Amino acid sequence: MDMNVSFGGLDIKNPIMTASGTFGFGLEFAAYGDLSKLGAIVAKGLSLKPREGNPMPRIAETPCGMLNAIGIQNPGVENFITQALPALKRMDVAVIANLYACDAEEFGELAAVLAAEDGVAALEVNVSCPNVKEGGIAFGQDPAQIGKVTEAVKKRAGDKHVMVKLSPNVTDIVTCAKAAVDGGADSLSLINTLSGMAVDIYNRKPRIANVIAGLSGPAIKPVALRCVHQVVQAVDVPVVGIGGIASAEDALEFLLVGAQAVQVGTANFLRPDFAFTLVDEVEALLKEVGAGSLDEFRGSLQLPL
Template sequence: MNMNVSFGGLELKNPVMTASGTFGFGLEFAPYGDLEKLGGLVAKGISLKPREGNPMPRIAETPCGMLNAIGIQNPGVESFVRQALPALKSKDVAVVANLYACDAEEFGELAAVLAGEEGVAALEVNVSCPNVKEGGIAFGQDPAQIGKVTEAVKKRAGDKHVMVKLSPNVTDIVVCARAAAEGGADSLSLINTLSGMAVDIHCRKPRIANVIAGLSGPAIKPVALRCVHQVVQAVDIPVVGIGGIASAEDALEFILVGAHAVQIGTANFLRPDFAFGLAEEMEKLLKKVGASSLEQFRGSLELPL
């Protein structure tokens, strides 16, 4: 069965991608499997300048998931281009750079740096970060800001595919999706983490130094699936599903509601080799459920009248 996926000029050999922040720059996971078995590799978030990230502790296990408040720790875009990207270029896998910035202009600058890099197939725009010029509110909670950031990146991204990653921490994710689409996004990825927290009753302190953190893992899959379903119905650009995928069945649920591809996140911490064999497992399962092709299965959910 042909598992190739193509959308908005982005070519993937299969619909399995890794989620930013869960797979390093990809090279760290090379001992656990062949990177070329992935459809796409989304690198950890990068910013114009290096970032130290948040104070420890910044990861906590929760029932059916985990909380994290890493704070986009990264060496900066120049280091990424100089050190990680050359090694990734030799791999037959689509590399997606995840962008982090604190205002629209900075997002544009970051896109411009990567626009001419041959080894970058696409740019994923993280709109869950705070806009320092607008009082710290997250871009992703304001449709107008989502549109502005998308336009800034698209304007300076050259011929790179621009994917906007949406936050579920909003009243209506459809409004946000439409804003990104109108801003020129080639595709959308969703969802990012849900806001959450955990506390320790013995020492009476938060389990995360940042107090509030991002919840991911199987616990958020129903929310992610609902968001993907709603957005697919509302916009005409492709959608990549993210959230709690821990099996081939999970992944195909997102394809069934209309996603073109999926990203694997928290499962990479539990099983570092998980993503490498997922496309093959999805293909087997597609045959088992009687699907003639990935394309035929996509969006074939039968809704009640």
């Protein structure tokens, strides 16, 4: 079966991507599978300058998922370009850089740096970042700010595909999706983590030093699936589904509601070879359910009249 996916000028071998923050820069997982087998690697979040991230503890297991408050720990964009990107360019896999910044201008500056690199296939904009100039409210919770950030990135992204990653921590994700599209987004990826927390009743302290953290894993899949379905129905740009994918069945659910591709995240912590095996499992399951092609199956959900 032809598993190639092409949207908005982004061409990938199959619909399986890795989610930012769960797969390092990809090279860390090379011992567990052939990176060139994947559709794309979405690198962990990059900022203009190195970031140490949040204090420990910053990960906690929960029923059917995990909480994390890593704080976008990363060595900075220049380190990525000089240390990781040259090796990734030899792997024959699409590399998508995930952008983290604290104001629209900084997002644009970061986009300009990465736009000059031929080893970067696309830019994914993390609008779950706090807007330090507007009191710390996340960009992704304000449609006007989503549009402003998207415009800033698109303006300086050159010919790079711009994907905007949406947060579910909003009243209306469709309004946020439309704001990103109006700002020039070539595609959307959703969802990012849900806000959550966990506490220890014995020491009477939060399990995460940052107190509030991002919930991911199978527990959030129904929310992610609902968001993808709603956004696919409302916008004309491609959508990439993210959230709780732990099997080929999960991946096909996102494709069925109209996602062009999927990103797998938390499952990589459970099984470092998960993304690699998922490529074959999705193709086999498509045949098992009687799909003539990936394109024929995508978006073929039969809704009640």
